[in-house]
Structures are given as C-alpha cells and as structure tokens.
Amino acid sequence: MFSKLTRNPLALRLTLWYAGIFAVSSVAAFGLLYGLIVSVVRERADDDLEEDVEEFATFMRTEGLDGVRSEIETETSGSSSEDAGFQIWTKGARILTAGLIGPEATPAPQDDPVLVTLPGPPHRSRWIEGTLAPDYAIRIGQSLEDDDAFVANFRNGFLVTLGAVLLVGAPVGWFMARRALRPVEVLTRTAAGISEGALSQRVPVPSATDELGLLARTFNTMLDRIEALITSMREMTDNLAHDLRSPLARIRANSEMALANGESQSDLIASTIEECDRLMDMIDTTLDIAEAESGAARLKLGEVNLSLLALDACDMFKPAAEDRHIQLTANVPDRCVLQADRHRLQRILANLIDNAIKYTPKDGSIDVRLREEESRILLEIQDTGVGIPATDLPRIFQRFYRGDQSRTGNGTGLGLSLALAFARAHGGDIIAQSTPGGGSTFTVMLPRAR
Amino acid sequence: MRLLLVEDDRTIAAYVAKGFKEAGFAVVHAADGPAGLELALGESFDAAVIDIMLPGLDGLSIIDEVRRRHIRLPVIILSAKRSVDDRVEGLKKGGDDYLTKPFAFSELLARVEALLRRASAQPESTTLRVADLDIDLLGRTVTRAGQRIDLQPREFGLLEFLARNAGRVVSRTMIMEHVWDYHFDPQTNVVESRICRLRDKIDKGFEPPLIHTVRGVGYVLKAHP
Numbered sequence: 001m002f003s004k005l006t007r008n009p010l011a012l013r014l015t016l017w018y019a020g021i022f023a024v025s026s027v028a029a030f031g032l033l034y035g036l037i038v039s040v041v042r043e044r045a046d047d048d049l050e051e052d053v054e055e056f057a058t059f060m061r062t063e064g065l066d067g068v069r070s071e072i073e074t075e076t077s078g079s080s081s082e083d084a085g086f087q088i089w090t091k092g093a094r095i096l097t098a099g100l101i102g103p104e105a106t107p108a109p110q111d112d113p114v115l116v117t118l119p120g121p122p123h124r125s126r127w128i129e130g131t132l133a134p135d136y137a138i139r140i141g142q143s144l145e146d147d148d149a150f151v152a153n154f155r156n157g158f159l160v161t162l163g164a165v166l167l168v169g170a171p172v173g174w175f176m177a178r179r180a181l182r183p184v185e186v187l188t189r190t191a192a193g194i195s196e197g198a199l200s201q202r203v204p205v206p207s208a209t210d211e212l213g214l215l216a217r218t219f220n221t222m223l224d225r226i227e228a229l230i231t232s233m234r235e236m237t238d239n240l241a242h243d244l245r246s247p248l249a250r251i252r253a254n255s256e257m258a259l260a261n262g263e264s265q266s267d268l269i270a271s272t273i274e275e276c277d278r279l280m281d282m283i284d285t286t287l288d289i290a291e292a293e294s295g296a297a298r299l300k301l302g303e304v305n306l307s308l309l310a311l312d313a314c315d316m317f318k319p320a321a322e323d324r325h326i327q328l329t330a331n332v333p334d335r336c337v338l339q340a341d342r343h344r345l346q347r348i349l350a351n352l353i354d355n356a357i358k359y360t361p362k363d364g365s366i367d368v369r370l371r372e373e374e375s376r377i378l379l380e381i382q383d384t385g386v387g388i389p390a391t392d393l394p395r396i397f398q399r400f401y402r403g404d405q406s407r408t409g410n411g412t413g414l415g416l417s418l419a420l421a422f423a424r425a426h427g428g429d430i431i432a433q434s435t436p437g438g439g440s441t442f443t444v445m446l447p448r449a450r
Numbered sequence: 451m452r453l454l455l456v457e458d459d460r461t462i463a464a465y466v467a468k469g470f471k472e473a474g475f476a477v478v479h480a481a482d483g484p485a486g487l488e489l490a491l492g493e494s495f496d497a498a499v500i501d502i503m504l505p506g507l508d509g510l511s512i513i514d515e516v517r518r519r520h521i522r523l524p525v526i527i528l529s530a531k532r533s534v535d536d537r538v539e540g541l542k543k544g545g546d547d548y549l550t551k552p553f554a555f556s557e558l559l560a561r562v563e564a565l566l567r568r569a570s571a572q573p574e575s576t577t578l579r580v581a582d583l584d585i586d587l588l589g590r591t592v593t594r595a596g597q598r599i600d601l602q603p604r605e606f607g608l609l610e611f612l613a614r615n616a617g618r619v620v621s622r623t624m625i626m627e628h629v630w631d632y633h634f635d636p637q638t639n640v641v642e643s644r645i646c647r648l649r650d651k652i653d654k655g656f657e658p659p660l661i662h663t664v665r666g667v668g669y670v671l672k673a674h675p
Contacts, residue, residue: 269666270664270666276552280552316604316632317636317640319643319646319647320640320644322643323643323646346631346632350636353636354637358637358638412637415637
C-alpha cells in the first residue's frame with residue numbers, strides 16, 4: 001500500500017484533498033446547525049419560564065399566596081422534584097424554597113424578568129426572576145438536563161457519522177482517483193516505452209469522449225507527427241548523404257586526373273569548381289528549407305507587386321526557354337500587390353519555372369498566370385510537359401525527390417520543397433495537378449492579408 | 451592602394467593576399483584580432499578585409515573600435531556563417547559590405563573596388579569604353595566601332611555590369627544579383643542564354659571577341675583573352 005501511495009502521489013493528493021475538504025465543510029455545516037439548535041432550545045426554555053412567571057402572577061391575584069404555595073408543592077412533589085425549583089421573596093426575605101437549589105442573592109426589584117444559568121451540579125439549570133405581586137418576587141428554575149442531553153446526543157451522533165464517512169470515504173475516494181487516473185498511467189507507460197525506441201506504439205484511446213480521451217488522442221496525433229518527422233528525417237539524411245557523395249566523387253576523380261595528367265588541367269579544375277558550387281548550393285538550399293519549415297526564417301515583408309515579379313521572372317527565363325524551343329508566356333494583371341518577402345517570392349517563381357522548363361520537351365509551352373480572389377492570390381504555372389503520374393504526385397514536394405525523367409538531369413530535387421516551404425512560410429500553399437503526358441499545373445496560393 | 455587583411459586561416463589569407471597583390475594592392479596581413487586592431491589603429495589603409503571569427507578579438511569588435519575612434523576605413527567582413535545576423539546587416543547599411551565564405555576572389559575584388567569607389571566619391575563617368583565598344587549610360591546606347599547596336603533593357607544592364615568590371619571575371623551569382631536582383635542562381639542557366647544573345651550582338655562580325663567565358667568562374671569583358 002505504501003509503495004502504491006508513493007507511486008501515485010497525484011491520487012494520494014486528490015484523496016487527501018477531497019477528504020480534507022469534505023471534513024472541513026461537514027464540520028462547518030454541523031457547527032452552524034448546532035448553534036441554531038442550541039439557541040432554539042434555549043429560547044424555548046426561556047419562553048416556558050416567562051410563561052410560568054405570568055401564570056403564577058395570575059394565580060397570586062386570584063388564589064392568593066397560599067394558592068401559590070400549594071401549587072408549588074404539587075409541582076415539586078413526586079419523581080420530578082429535581083426538575084424544577086421555586087423561591088418566593090418579599091422585602092429582602094425568602095419565604096419559600098422548593099425543589100432545585102437556586103441563586104442565594106436577594107432579587108432586585110425590577111420590571112422585566114431576569115434570566116441566569118447556574119452551572120450545577122448535578123445539572124445545569126436556568127433561572128428566571130420575576131414579579132409575583134407588588135413586594136413579592138418569584139424565582140423559577142428549570143433543570144437543563146434534558147436539553148443538554150438532546151444537544152449532546154446530536155453532537156455525538158454527528159461525530160460518529162463523520163468518522164464513519166471519512167473512514168469509508170477515504171479508501172473509496174482513493175480508489176476512484178486511481179481509477180480516474182489509470183489512463184494517465186497507461187499514457188505514461190506508453191510514453192516511456194516510446195522513448196526507448198518503439199515509435200509505432202500508440203496509446204489506447206478510452207471510449208469516453210472526456211478530457212483523458214482527448215489527451216490520449218492528442219498524444220497519438222503528436223506521435224503520428226513525430227513518427228512522420230523522424231521517418232522523413234531518416235529518409236532525408238540518407239538522400240542527402242547519397243546526393244552529397246556523387247559530386248564529391250566527381251571532385252575527387254577530377255583532382256586525381258589533374259594530378260596524373262600534369263598538362264592542361266584548367267578544364268578539370270573548372271569542373272571541380274562547378275561541382276563545389278553545386279554542393280554548396282545543395283547545402284544552402286537544404287538549410288533554407290529547414291529554416292523556413294522550422295519557422296526560424298524571418299520574412300522580410302514589404303509591399304510586392306507580384307505582377308511585376310512574374311513578368312521579370314518570365315523575361316529572365318525567356319532566352320533560356322527559347323534555347324530549348326519552349327514558349328514562355330505571362331498572363332498577369334497590371335498590378336497585383338501583397339505583403340510578402342520579395343526575394344522568397346522570386347525564388348518560388350523561379351523554382352517553379354525552372355521545374356517547368358526541366359520537364360517540358362521541345363516545342364512545348366509554359367504559361368504563367370495570376371488570378372486574384374477576394375482573400376488570396378493564385379499564381380499558376382502551367383506547362384505542356386511530361387506530366388506527373390498520379391502515384392508520384394504526393395511525393396514531388398519531398399526533399400530530394402526527382403521524377404524518373406530528370407534523374408540524369410542536374411536538378412537537386414530540392415526546388416519544389418523549397419518553393420513549398422517558402423509559400424507556407426507566407427501562410428500559403430502550393431498544389432500540383434497533372435495528367436501524365438498532358439502537362440502539369442502548379443498553383444501557388446498566397447493569402448492577401450497576413 | 452593599401453589593404454589590411456585580417457584573417458587567421460593561412461590558406462585563405464595567402465589566396466586573398468596573392469589576388470590583391472596581382473590586382474595592384476599593397477597587402478598587410480594580420481593573423482589574429484589584436485594584431486589586426488593594432489594595425490587598423492596605427493597605420494593608414496584604404497580598405498580592410500576582416501574575418502568575423504578571429505583568435506583574440508572578433509572582427510566586429512575590431513570594426514567597433516575603429517568606428518569609435520572615427521577612423522575612416524571601408525571594411526568587407528568575411529563570414530563563414532551563411533545567414534547574416536543583424537549586426538552585419540547594420541554594417542552594410544553603414545556603408546561597409548560582407549561576403550560569406552567560400553567566395554570567388556573576383557567577387558571579393560569587385561566588392562572592395564566598389565567600396566573604394568564609394569569612399570573616394572569620384573563623380574561617375576557617364577560613358578564606359580572597352581576597346582572599340584562605347585556605352586553611353588545616360589542615353590543608354592551602345593556602339594561598337596562606330597556602329598550602333600540595339601540592346602534590350604536587360605541586355606544593356608548586363609553589358610553595363612560587365613563593362614563596369616571590365617577585365618575582371620564576374621560570377622553568375624554576381625550577375626544575377628546586380629542585373630536581376632536575384633539573390634540565388636536558378637538551375638536553368640539563364641545567365642548563359644543571356645550572354646549568348648549579348649555575344650551575338652556585341653561580338654558577331656567584330657574582332658576581337660570581347661565577352662569571354664571563364665569556365666567554372668564566370669564571364670569577363672576584355673579585349674585580350
């Protein structure tokens with residue numbers, strides 16, 4: 001039991017808190033009730049005594065002192081002799097004493113009756129001092145034995161009940177807390193298991209749609225994402241290592257040949273520099289993507305006329321496209337302004353046009369279009385290229401993914417990933433539609449306001 | 451021109467010093483921060499090339515100290531870090547410049563010369579002349595051997611950039627940055643296509659060819675290969 005307690009400090013704390021709060025509030029409620037009952041009982045006793053004084057005063061007027069005497073005698077005779085007490089005083093002298101022992105002092109003359117409590121023993125008693133007739137004072141006492149017993153019974157009954165409830169309730173509360181927290185324990189065990197390497201494990205989701213069910217589902221969603229991230233990171237590291245090896249191998253081969261030849265080496269050296277630049281570009285682009293995806297890249301936002309940017313990009317690529325007998329056209333409105341990072345938008349544009357040129361054969365065409373919607377701007381780059389098989393479409397934005405057609409080409413397989421990462425950094429997205437053999441359309445969606 | 455070079459990497463220092471000496475500079479080299487600061491404060495230089503990461507005292511601290519003493523010294527900062535932090539950005543606003551490693555020497559030279567031009571505040575010439583090629587920067591016209599050549603605006607911009615750096619190799623990255631304001635080099639070789647067209651207009655039918663390709667490095671405009 002003790003080890004269970006220390007292993008479940010939250011359940012223990014919950015139980016203790018519940019028990020404590022229950023006990024305190026019970027005691028408070030009882031205290032209130034107790035005070036109420038005590039005051040009600042007292043008031044009733046006092047009312048009785050006052051009524052008695054009035055009754056005796058009436059009696060005195062009708063029957064005289066002797067009548068009062070004989071009435072008192074009847075009241076104090078028999079078994080109830082210890083229940084009540086009487087004193088009659090006149091002119092500072094006591095002329096009658098019967099029953100309970102009362103106060104010894106001479107009653108002071110007064111108009112209103114005076115009430116006092118005597119502590120006993122054997123029992124507490126309540127005394128009233130009133131006027132019987134002019135020059136006659138009367139004291140009537142009533143034992144509080146029954147009242148005290150009633151209140152004591154009530155108090156004891158409450159304490160016993162409270163003790164019993166706490167005794168039974170604490171273990172039940174402990175049990176309930178444990179039961180409620182069990183899913184958390186399961187969650188903890190699963191999490192501990194996962195940190196040991198089993199990434200595919202999932203937390204059992206309770207059927208109830210309560211907070212713990214939500215926690216379990218959220219936890220599982222997080223695990224899904226972590227698993228996807230780790231998997232893609234592994235793939236990326238593998239790809240990166242592979243893609244870095246090829247240029248390095250060429251650099252090494254070039255250098256070896258240059259060493260062996262000894263004569264005109266400028267071509268080999270130039271090719272080595274080109275390979276180095278390619279490597280650097282690949283590393284830079286990988287870092288750019290990582291930065292944009294992690295949100296570490298700070299966008300330098302400013303007002304950008306996307307129309308102008310698209311026209312500039314087309315103008316820049318036109319000769320290169322023409323060299324490949326590809327027609328590059330731009331259909332854009334005069335002005336299309338948004339808040340964006342100019343250089344990153346340039347890069348999105350250039351990478352998508354790059355990609356279109358790479359996959360479009362001779363005599364094809366590429367069209368760059370700009371459409372404005374209420375809340376966003378759509379930039380479309382449509383080509384009449386080889387298209388993308390439906391099975392490959394979801395993978396084209398992955399890092400180092402290259403279509404079969406371009407394996408031999410000089411692409412890094414990073415262009416689309418970078419474009420997507422930059423578009424997302426702007427709060428936008430890129431979608432690709434394609435018919436194999438019929439060309440592809442890439443649509444960049446950029447929110448107008450950020 | 452006296453140039454202060456503060457760089458702790460001996461290979462890079464030798465490579466940079468050799469390049470500047472060939473370009474007609476007198477180069478003084480310091481291999482650590484304190485030595486660099488002593489030289490910068492004690493002697494007079496026209497420009498400085500300072501690495502950020504230095505033993506003893508970092509490059510930015512040297513520049514801070516030089517600026518604090520109101521010494522006029524245009525500086526190019528060399529940084530191995532790819533992303534440039536705000537302090538370096540700030541220096542660029544203050545008239546200095548930076549270059550990330552690794553870099554082409556031609557680019558470093560071009561940047562130093564640009565700094566010197568700015569520092570000496572020579573009135574810019576409105577015409578450029580390379581061999582028999584004349585470029586009128588105001589009228590935006592080009593003639594070769596007295597013959598008018600029609601260029602598109604971007605072609606003119608490219609030729610102007612080559613002519614401003616005549617005799618020096620400019621890299622594709624530099625062309626992309628200065629002519630198109632693109633801070634990266636697209637995979638499709640857009641510069642090559644553009645140079646081909648420019649060559650057709652400038653060199654076709656004329657002797658000698660002026661636009662030369664330096665493989666692996668870039669392009670250069672000059673009369674002699």
